[in-house]
Amino acid sequence: MISAIIVDDELINISNLQALLVRHCKEIEVVASAINADQAKTCIQELKPDVVFLDIEMPGKNGFDLLKSFKNPEFAVVFVTAYDAYGILAVKFSALDYLLKPIDITELKNTVSRIEKSVNAKKQNLRLDNLLHLLDNKYPDENQKIALPTLKETYLVPVKDIVRCESSNNYTSFFMVSGVEHLISRPLYEYDELLVPYGFIRCHQSHLVNKAHVTSMLNEDSGYLIMNYTTQKIPIAKQRKSLVKSLLKI
Known part of the structure; x- marks a missing residue:
């Protein structure tokens, strides 16, 4: 009880x-x-x-x-x-x-x-x-940590160490600078609200990226972002391209 x-x-x-x-x-x-x-x-x-x-x-x-x-x-x-x-x-x-x-x-x-x-x-x-x-500390703190509850354990990770987040239905994968991936049973939009004040960009319905880890932007199709620690191209939604370029000051 x-x-x-x-x-x-x-x-x-x-x-x-x-x-x-x-x-x-x-x-x-x-x-x-x-x-x-x-x-x-x-x-x-x-x-x-x-x-x-x-x-x-x-x-x-x-x-x-x-x-x-x-x-x-x-x-x-x-x-x-x-x-x-x-x-x-x-x-x-x-x-x-x-x-x-x-x-x-x-x-x-x-x-x-x-x-x-x-x-x-x-x-x-x-x-x-x-x-x-x-x-x-009501203002964004570069050393702030966020709690990521997985099935086995809740991890407290520094926000600055998150490279990007990717949604899969009602799950969100967090990709860290260490190469570790955390799968969280919560939708991406919940983290969009939390992480945008810390410099994250919702570049696509399925992708949220930390602009501190963006290394370049490809002009193929509607555009792709290249991130640190990965060779994967992160797509930019056509309707978000202007916003992404503005936030990245490109």
Whole structure:
């Protein structure tokens, strides 16, 4: 049984989530709830839950402030929110789970299933550390890392070491400067949103490239990009050619 604490400043939200967990996620036992960050910290310290369902936006201290108050969190976190675009981007960048209000039952079940199968305190802490670093540094950082969750392990890799990304249906392959390839079960558009601020270019529906690793542009057909560490030609979509040339200052 997985023990859980729900943190939300709205009692109705706590009741609704608890009812959904009771009805659809029998593997979760809600051991407490809290309506603010201070109350939540006390509950977490006393009960040591496996997972905290954490509202991001709360009066006074928000969910991120609560996390920052723990030096080494030993619990998994599922963020629950209705908005806060920047916060969600940071959460996605760190491959942490989140649920949008109103909560979708299928998303809730999938999230609980991931927690049940792969709660690993050390990796969770690394991802939380990555999240908090992002929140403290809202502007792109050349040393920033992104969490890449594969079937076997979650890798935290420097963004600058990603040469390119390529989609295959709902999967994305990340090609690294080391020659390693990571296959992630998430679509490319999710990473497009995250990586464009770090100098990545969506040159084609199936390709996202790090412009720092582009060595040349071929004028064959609608155009191709040649990347460091590979001889493969990356196609440029006809409708994106002007944008690509502008971003590469060609």
